[in-house]
Structure formats: C-alpha cells, structure tokens
Amino acid sequence: MSFTFAEKTHLVMTKRLNPYWLLVAPAGLLVLALYAAPIINVLFLSVTDPKPGLGNYAKIFEGDSVAILIWRTIRLCLITTASSVLLGYVVAYAMVHALAHVRQRMMSILLISFWISVLVRSFAWLMLLGHNGLINNFLIGVGIIQEPLALARNELGVLIGMTEYMLPYAILPLLANMQGIDPLVARASRSLGASHAQTFVRVFLPLTKPGIIAASLLVFISSLGFYVTPAILGGGKVQMIAEYISVQLLVTVRWGTAAMLATLMIGCVLALMYLLNRFMKLSVVFGGGTR
Amino acid sequence: MKRSLGGRLTNLAAWVILSILILPSLVAFPVSVTSKTYLSLPWEGVSLQHFQHLLTSPEWMSSFGQSLLIALVSSALATFLGTLAAIGLWRLSGRFVETIRAFLLLPLMVPPIISAMAFYRWWVPLGLIDSYLGVIIAHSILAIPMVVITVSAALANFDLKLEQASRSLGASLPTTVRRVILPVIRPGILAGAVFAFILSWDEIVVTLFISKFDVFTLPRRLWNGMRENTDPTVAAAAVVLICTTLVFLIGYAILSPKRGEEVG
Numbered sequence: 332m333s334f335t336f337a338e339k340t341h342l343v344m345t346k347r348l349n350p351y352w353l354l355v356a357p358a359g360l361l362v363l364a365l366y367a368a369p370i371i372n373v374l375f376l377s378v379t380d381p382k383p384g385l386g387n388y389a390k391i392f393e394g395d396s397v398a399i400l401i402w403r404t405i406r407l408c409l410i411t412t413a414s415s416v417l418l419g420y421v422v423a424y425a426m427v428h429a430l431a432h433v434r435q436r437m438m439s440i441l442l443i444s445f446w447i448s449v450l451v452r453s454f455a456w457l458m459l460l461g462h463n464g465l466i467n468n469f470l471i472g473v474g475i476i477q478e479p480l481a482l483a484r485n486e487l488g489v490l491i492g493m494t495e496y497m498l499p500y501a502i503l504p505l506l507a508n509m510q511g512i513d514p515l516v517a518r519a520s521r522s523l524g525a526s527h528a529q530t531f532v533r534v535f536l537p538l539t540k541p542g543i544i545a546a547s548l549l550v551f552i553s554s555l556g557f558y559v560t561p562a563i564l565g566g567g568k569v570q571m572i573a574e575y576i577s578v579q580l581l582v583t584v585r586w587g588t589a590a591m592l593a594t595l596m597i598g599c600v601l602a603l604m605y606l607l608n609r610f611m612k613l614s615v616v617f618g619g620g621t622r
Numbered sequence: 623m624k625r626s627l628g629g630r631l632t633n634l635a636a637w638v639i640l641s642i643l644i645l646p647s648l649v650a651f652p653v654s655v656t657s658k659t660y661l662s663l664p665w666e667g668v669s670l671q672h673f674q675h676l677l678t679s680p681e682w683m684s685s686f687g688q689s690l691l692i693a694l695v696s697s698a699l700a701t702f703l704g705t706l707a708a709i710g711l712w713r714l715s716g717r718f719v720e721t722i723r724a725f726l727l728l729p730l731m732v733p734p735i736i737s738a739m740a741f742y743r744w745w746v747p748l749g750l751i752d753s754y755l756g757v758i759i760a761h762s763i764l765a766i767p768m769v770v771i772t773v774s775a776a777l778a779n780f781d782l783k784l785e786q787a788s789r790s791l792g793a794s795l796p797t798t799v800r801r802v803i804l805p806v807i808r809p810g811i812l813a814g815a816v817f818a819f820i821l822s823w824d825e826i827v828v829t830l831f832i833s834k835f836d837v838f839t840l841p842r843r844l845w846n847g848m849r850e851n852t853d854p855t856v857a858a859a860a861v862v863l864i865c866t867t868l869v870f871l872i873g874y875a876i877l878s879p880k881r882g883e884e885v886g
Contacts, residue, residue: 556733
C-alpha cells in the first residue's frame, strides 16, 4: 500500500501527475481510511446486522415506536426551521440595513454565539427554564404565578434550545443573499410610488427567496442530528433519532436498528445538501457568507 | 439615513433576538459565584467556593489538562493536513477536484451522532477506544473541513502569478509553498487553527462514544455533571469552558489583520 519516497517520485514523473496531488493526499487518505470507510461500514450494517436483509427497515412499519420517533424528529426539526428562519430573517434584514460599524458589532455577536459550546448553551437554558429554574423562581417570587411553568423537560424546552442554537445557521445564508441585492432596486420601487410595506412584500421578499430556501435547508439538515440539546432540555422525555441511536448502541446494543436510522438520516442529509448546493454555493454558506 | 417606523421596529427586534443568542449562555457566570450549594443566582452573597472546588478537584483538573492536550494536538494536525490539502485543491483543476473538496468537507456535513457511530465501530478493532490517539485522530478528522474552508477562502484572494513566478524561477514545490504561499495565507491558516481548536475543545458527541475511563475530557465531565444536576461546580466549569473559547476567539481577532467580516 505504501510507497517509498523514490517510488512516489517515480510515479509522479511517469504519470505526469500534478505534484499538487501530493499535498491533498495525506488529508484525503486519512479521511478515506478512517472516516469514509467506517461510515460506509455503518451503512452496510443496516442490511447485514443482525442478519442480511431488509429486516431493519421493516421495523419502521412494524409497531409504532420507530415511526413515531421519525415523525417526532421531523416535526421538531420543521418547527425549529420555521422559527429560526423567521427570527433569522428579522436579524439579517436589520443587518443589511444597518450602518457598517453596527453590522460589524452584530456580526461579532453572531460569531461568538456560533462558537459557544452547545453543551454550555443547553445547560444555560436548563438553568433558566427548569422546574426550579431562574425564570420560574423569579415569576413565583414576584407573584405572577403560583405553580412553576413547565418550560423544560418537554418539547417546548427542546424547541427553545434548538431554535436558539440554529439561529446563526439561518442568519448567515440569509445575510449572504440579502447582501447581493442591489439597494437601488428598493429605492427604484420607492421612487415609483410604492410604500415601505409594498416595496418589502413585492420587491425585497421575492428577491430573498433563494436565501430563505438555503437557510431553511441548512437549518433542517443540521437539526436532524441534534443530540445534546434534546437530551439535556428534553430530560429523556423528548427522544429524537440521535438520542435513540445512542441508546441502541450503548444500552441495548442493537447496531442494526441504529445503522438503519443512521442510513436514513445520512441519505436525507446528503440529498438535501445536494439541493442546497443548487441554491447557494456551500462555500458561501460555510464561509460565513460575506464575500 | 431616515428610517421608517417599521425599520426601527425591525432593528429593535433584531437586537432582542441577538441578545437572546448571547445572554442565556452568560447565566453560568452569576450562578458560578453563588454562595449556595445549589444552582441559584448569588442574591445572598458572592462566593468563589465553587471555583476553589473546581481548581482543587483532581478529576476536574485532569479533565481540563486532557482537553487542552487533545485540542492542541488535534488542531495542529488538522491545520497541517487541511492547509496542505487546501493549497493542493486550489492549484489543481479537473472534474475530480470539486468532488474531492466535497469529500474533505464530509465530516462537517455528516451529523455528529453518525460520525460517533462510525468511529466507535471502527476504533474497537483498531484498539483506539478510550485512548488519546483515538480521540485526537477523530477530532483532527472532524476539524479538517474547518481548515480547508478558511484556507481556501484566503487562497481565493491569492494572486496566482506569484506562484507561477516562483515556480518558473526554479523554486521547488516545497520552497514555493513555504516561502511564497504560506506567508500570504497566514490569516486563513490562523483562523482554521483557532476554529479547529475550539471544535475539539467543545466536542462532546463523538468523545462520548470513543472514550470511557482513561480519557475523560472537560465536556465529558460537564455532560455527566449536568445530568446529575444541581452542583454549581458545573456552572463554574462551564464558565471555564466559555472563557477558553472566548480567549481563543479574541486572540484570533487581535492577531488577524482587519479584512472586514470574514470567515465564520
């Protein structure tokens, strides 16, 4: 498998291989051997473990539990997508219309929150929303409520945590899209007699459709795999696919079922990613979207 | 600039939403200095006892050291491999190149739980479970996309003629990379290194699967603490986690030349 340096050089000379391939090779081979191969291995397990066949996939239709799990995951991801794209739209809109230094400040906030650990953020929300959390204690202390509100350890808590986490993922593609819109278009609409509201609904909103689609796809794709937030804010009651997979692996040791769910998830993610790439170059999305 | 009422309301709403992105995470700060022994705001006195407990606890300190070591080594490895790959991809052309670029970004696109499964299953026969090497390799692979993205962004602004001049004047490829390309794209490499560090420093899902007893990173211990709940030492540890991330982000902001709002 491995070549000595001389052999490699020889190979390069004879095949006229561009020497820059040698720079890509180490990372490429590492990802191939220790990442892509194990992933493919997992996909295979879905049709080979415990016995060859489509038995694992049949589980979706036998009994309700797996179907309910898949439906719950999709439903929570859709709500998260809708709420974070809606809120993100407001932020992105304000950002493109803000003065440069204000926009810079907003961008810093976005990047800082983007990089704060999901663990810390979920924990912070638990401290705020929990049964004895700061919000409940405050509301009881002030006398607005007598009984603590159920804000965490249920779907509401999970949705709050997921939406907050996903906001930057919604804002960045929207921002990239909105920054590409010529401000003169809106001004032309205004000077032709349209009101602010009309200009927004008839001119600006249609122009941001690619951004809305890209942001929705990106948020939905990223939410599908949520593990930490539902585990902490759902308190074991709001299980999504990722947490279910971990139970299958670590507690009941059923690789087949877990691999089947992983295969469905990865298929869904890659298909949507392909779609996303048609609306907006992935490099724009992942690069922070300001070029 | 004259603003409509709608515009001003939008602006206000945007700031409220942005503050929700930051403020809740900061709640760990006041809670970590409470004088009580349960999670609460420090209304009845400020105390550093939980930080003291954190700093004198062998378990927490060991986790802190482990996380630091793993993050430093894996970000160095990811930065080295990712930078070389980005330079290579930049100078190559052909149908395969974009496919390979997408391939290298795979660890970023695949949900972490699936990466965790894949590593877990593969690491057992390789004997890498619960070893520093296993965690470091996994974190490096997860961080390579970050470096490829930031370095590629830096290379997009690089004048190809410089590279051609260097090569045509007789410089070898290693010399060209070291003396001509690297100095120009240093900001991109720095950004990649910082992001790779933070990624490893915060990583929990994969680590949860491929470590057991010997390797017990800071996020891992936080995760356990959070599930058992109620001890403000966890809040103090969360403060340490956030602050380390912030130190690296701020360091990066100071060191990198101001070229507008760049990579994310």
